[in-house]
Amino acid sequence: MRISLIFFTLLxxxxxxxxxxxxxxxxxxxxxxxxxxxxxxLDLFLRTRSHKTQSExxxxxxxxxxxxxxxxxxxxxxxxxxxxxxNWAIIAYRPGQINPPxxxxxxxxxKEVNPSAWEKEITTLQDLSLQSWQNTPDIDFLARxxxxxLVFFSQFKSATIQSLTKNRNEEFRKKYxxxxxxxxxxxxxxxxxxxxxxxxxxxxxxxxxxxRKMFFPETNWTSRLGAPHSGGSAAAQRFTPPSE
Amino acid sequence: MSSxxxxxxxxxxxRGVHDCPLCATELASAAPACSRCxxxxxxxxxxxxxxxxxxxxxxxxxxxxxxKNEAIQKQISLIERQFPQLALHSCIAPCPDGVQxxxxxxxxxxxxxxxSHPTWAGLLLIDLKSSQVTFQMGYxxxxxxxxxxxxxxLSECGDWFSxxxxxxxxxxxxQEFHTLLKRSHRHALETEKMTFKTLNRA
Numbered sequence: 001m002r003i004s005l006i007f008f009t010l011l012x013x014x015x016x017x018x019x020x021x022x023x024x025x026x027x028x029x030x031x032x033x034x035x036x037x038x039x040x041x042l043d044l045f046l047r048t049r050s051h052k053t054q055s056e057x058x059x060x061x062x063x064x065x066x067x068x069x070x071x072x073x074x075x076x077x078x079x080x081x082x083x084x085x086x087n088w089a090i091i092a093y094r095p096g097q098i099n100p101p102x103x104x105x106x107x108x109x110x111k112e113v114n115p116s117a118w119e120k121e122i123t124t125l126q127d128l129s130l131q132s133w134q135n136t137p138d139i140d141f142l143a144r145x146x147x148x149x150l151v152f153f154s155q156f157k158s159a160t161i162q163s164l165t166k167n168r169n170e171e172f173r174k175k176y177x178x179x180x181x182x183x184x185x186x187x188x189x190x191x192x193x194x195x196x197x198x199x200x201x202x203x204x205x206x207x208x209x210x211x212r213k214m215f216f217p218e219t220n221w222t223s224r225l226g227a228p229h230s231g232g233s234a235a236a237q238r239f240t241p242p243s244e
Numbered sequence: 245m246s247s248x249x250x251x252x253x254x255x256x257x258x259r260g261v262h263d264c265p266l267c268a269t270e271l272a273s274a275a276p277a278c279s280r281c282x283x284x285x286x287x288x289x290x291x292x293x294x295x296x297x298x299x300x301x302x303x304x305x306x307x308x309x310x311x312k313n314e315a316i317q318k319q320i321s322l323i324e325r326q327f328p329q330l331a332l333h334s335c336i337a338p339c340p341d342g343v344q345x346x347x348x349x350x351x352x353x354x355x356x357x358x359x360s361h362p363t364w365a366g367l368l369l370i371d372l373k374s375s376q377v378t379f380q381m382g383y384x385x386x387x388x389x390x391x392x393x394x395x396x397x398l399s400e401c402g403d404w405f406s407x408x409x410x411x412x413x414x415x416x417x418x419q420e421f422h423t424l425l426k427r428s429h430r431h432a433l434e435t436e437k438m439t440f441k442t443l444n445r446a
Contacts, residue, residue, distance in 0.1 A: 239402030
């Protein structure tokens with residue numbers, strides 16, 4: 001009777017979790033593990049992401065019912081599906097837990113995404129979150145990075161690591177090319193402007209010189225041979241007459 | 245005038261070379277007659293008369309230009325617009341017997357009517373009888389023009405005439421003369437400037 005009562009309680013405990021309604025805040029932290037400022041900032045960040053992208057991250061910082069990792073994952077998966085129709089991820093962590101936080105994700109994206117790529121990403125993020133001076137994982141960092149990864153993966157559906165890298169390389173090349181072409185455009189425009197300016201200066205100078213009146217300086221002369229205007233300063237040349 | 249010191253300038257530019265129009269002997273300053281042949285304007289007046297012709301930009305007494313006067317007129321106007329002191333003329337005429345083209349040009353420039361700036365005038369005379377082309381200049385203009393360069397221009401002009409293109413030759417002459425004027429003008433101003441600088445330093 002006692003055993004059946006304990007079993008019943010455990011079963012109810014397990015069943016009670018999927019029946020939970022979607023939390024109002026993206027950060028459920030009843031034991032105040034996170035500082036208030038961090039919690040609010042993180043909640044705001046996740047809320048903004050939820051509005052702007054097709055991804056939602058839920059953070060559960062509370063004790064989970066005693067179960068194996070696979071059972072817990074199944075429970076969290078059910079919860080996620082009942083909470084969100086978008087791409088979602090739940091980070092579950094019991095304060096004081098030695099293991100890294102449990103991460104479960106789902107949504108339309110995961111029908112197409114390469115699961116091995118996603119798992120590698122999760123593992124990397126979990127490891128990174130533990131690289132802290134404190135004994136607890138950096139939950140804030142983990143949530144933000146997980147949100148970034150979810151957005152990134154949703155942008156590149158059904159991607160493998162190689163194709164992701166390829167896409168990023170192509171994107172970088174495109175950016176580089178556009179940056180380079182912009183530079184070339186600026187250079188061309190400035191060169192043409194300089195040439196046009198030079199041409200304008202040249203033409204205006206030519207026009208000015210053509211219109212400018214020139215005066216010779218005053219001279220002093222004495223008349224010769226009784227001539228009033230010209231004293232016989234001349235040049236002469238003979239030419240061959242044209243043949244008829 | 246462009247000069248800031250007209251008196252100094254007038255003393256500076258007094259180096260025109262003058263030859264006798266008949267025997268080409270170089271004349272001394274203020275010579276009343278040629279020391280070699282005794283030539284003076286009055287002698288020519290006796291042959292050619294006291295009153296010269298009305299000088300125009302283009303005078304074609306032989307009708308050789310064939311209606312191409314406008315191109316010459318245009319080129320002369322262009323020069324006169326840029327150098328308002330100058331008055332340029334061109335003439336194709338047969339010289340009277342016993343008169344050299346240089347002498348006729350000299351007489352025309354001195355006795356010519358209707359001259360706006362007589363001492364700044366220039367006359368290009370083409371004599372078909374002797375196949376000779378002459379450019380005669382007034383006292384002021386001759387001060388600034390290099391005679392050797394002028395002779396080179398006339399020689400080039402003669403090449404055109406040899407081909408029978410008189411209008412082309414005259415237009416080409418005035419085009420080159422325009423360039424020569426610009427150079428001479430720049431040179432004159434530079435000389436003037438340098439001289440004043442030296443004088444101011446002294």
